[in-house]
Amino acid sequence: MTPTPYSLLAAFGTTLGLWMVVRSAPERQASRWLNGALLCLGFSLFGARLGYLLMNLAYYRQVPFEAFSLWAGGLSAAGGLVGGLLGVGLAMRAGRVRLVEALDRWSGLLPPLTASLWIGCYFSGCAYGAQVNWGLPAPDEAGNWARRVPVQFLAALTLIAYFAGLEWFQSYRTQRPALKAIQEALSLPGMKAALSLAGLAINLFVFSDLRADPEPVFYHLRPDTWAAAGLLILAVGSMIIFLIRKA
Secondary structure (H helix, E strand, O other), X not given: OOOOHHHHHHHHHHHHHXXXXXXXXXXXXXXXXXXXXXXXXXXXXXXXXXXXXXXXXXXHHHOHHHHHOHHHOOOOHHHHHXXXXXXXXXXXXXXXXXXXXXXXXXXXXXXXHXXXXXXXXXXXXXXXXXXXXXXXXXXXXXXXXXXXXXXXXXXXXXXXXXXXXXXXXXXXXXXXXXXXXHHHHHOOOOHHHHHHHHHHHHHHHHHHHOEOOOOOOEOOEOHXXXXXXXHHHHHHHHHHHXXXXXX
């Protein structure tokens, strides 16, 4: 089976994310954190596939055996995030680590993986934008090329800029009391994971609404958009709890 650009980019993003987790792990604990990250990725893949199957249940009822054809594509971003969160819970218990520490550590998987998956969607003809005269040539799921809003590249670049901005701000040295207070708040245990989830949720909410590929809708919004709204509420609620505990 010949690897597709999507699978190659997914493998690249996964490898880079795992490297970031290992690099940030305490000395002599890299293998434990790596195993936990792999468990999180496994649950994320399961959740992404299950979410896609549920969104297209009518089709897979007619051809149930295709539900196991992962190589044919079909993943849900929101399902992947939910599955990843469940994986964090199990990996946390298996590794006997605190929840906030586990979330902060394994959130390093998110930036490279999600950005590479967005770009992979361009080559596989999914998550494309509407046709416009000024757009970039892009294929749809049938392989038809047209000038479209470059949703995939815009989403990937926005994610990269967001996470790079977070890293820069947290390492920025300042003497201003207000900025120092914000940096201290952002360095609270669990805050890195909450900010990562919030950024991903906002990204998914905005760019899912700009997609033009066919997908079931509920109350005029895509399932990924609804799930992104729920994840954003979870992230903001978590940040409020962390801040209240510190106070």
